[in-house]
Amino acid sequence: MKVFADYHTHTRFSHGKGTVMDNVRAAARKGLEAVAITDHGPANLFGLGIRSLATFDEIAEEVGRSREAFPEVRVLMGVEANIIDTDGGLDVPDDLLKRLDIVLAGHHLVVRGRTLPDWWKLSARNYAARWSRRLAERARVDNTKSLIEAIRRNRVDVVTHPGLHVSIDTEELARECARVGTALEINAKHAHLDTEFIKVAARQGASFCISSDAHSPEEVGDFGRALEVAIHAGLDPERIINVRA
Ligand SMILES: [Zn+2]
Numbered sequence: 001m002k003v004f005a006d007y008h009t010h011t012r013f014s015h016g017k018g019t020v021m022d023n024v025r026a027a028a029r030k031g032l033e034a035v036a037i038t039d040h041g042p043a044n045l046f047g048l049g050i051r052s053l054a055t056f057d058e059i060a061e062e063v064g065r066s067r068e069a070f071p072e073v074r075v076l077m078g079v080e081a082n083i084i085d086t087d088g089g090l091d092v093p094d095d096l097l098k099r100l101d102i103v104l105a106g107h108h109l110v111v112r113g114r115t116l117p118d119w120w121k122l123s124a125r126n127y128a129a130r131w132s133r134r135l136a137e138r139a140r141v142d143n144t145k146s147l148i149e150a151i152r153r154n155r156v157d158v159v160t161h162p163g164l165h166v167s168i169d170t171e172e173l174a175r176e177c178a179r180v181g182t183a184l185e186i187n188a189k190h191a192h193l194d195t196e197f198i199k200v201a202a203r204q205g206a207s208f209c210i211s212s213d214a215h216s217p218e219e220v221g222d223f224g225r226a227l228e229v230a231i232h233a234g235l236d237p238e239r240i241i242n243v244r245a
């Protein structure tokens with residue numbers, strides 16, 4: 001299997017180490033055909049996300065410059081958006097999502113909810129769920145529902161690290177992903193995805209995306225663990241949107 005594109009990389013605009021140009025240079029060096037710049041949306045707390053929505057203008061400028069410097073690499077301008085309410089609302093408005101080349105979305109626990117109850121349901125309760133089965137069950141329902149609503153209501157190309165730090169119903173999510181054409185990520189950085197997850201999701205007809213989730217330029221195009229898991233699960237390469245057999 002050859003992964004020809006890395007659709008999930010971070011830069012200094014959120015909490016990555018390199019610049020947009022550094023990531024694109026690394027992609028060119030590794031012979032990738034495409035790389036996406038997908039910094040965290042503004043709802044991530046403690047400086048993990050972009051400062052504000054205006055930051056997208058700065059990112060766009062750097063993306064433009066890196067396209068000129070490395071014409072052999074297709075550079076996609078994107079985002080890793082946060083789900084900030086149980087109705088699947090994202091921290092990036094719709095008109096902005098439409099301007100982007102690629103939209104990733106997923107759960108992050110260190111995030112500002114749209115309201116305090118949203119923050120409890122999508123963030124704090126997932127911590128509290130460790131000590132209470134009742135809370136764990138409720139959290140799982142809302143984690144799954146919010147993701148499903150997010151891909152129904154918004155244009156989302158890939159769900160990032162599904163099930164990382166939060167419990168979700170894989171089967172239900174994968175069924176909806178297959179219906180609306182959203183891929184599930186196999187993330188090289190967070191090797192939480194076991195082969196069972198992939199098998200369950202694949203049975204629902206979902207497609208997948210293998211990503212580095214690079215937080216430094218050296219990690220761009222580093223798919224090691226994700227590739228291993230995909231092969232282990234016996235995943236058909238045709239089901240992975242950025243792989244050629
Ligand atoms: Zn993430």
Ligand SMILES: [Zn+2]
Nearest residue numbers: 008010080213
């Ligand atoms: Zn990420």
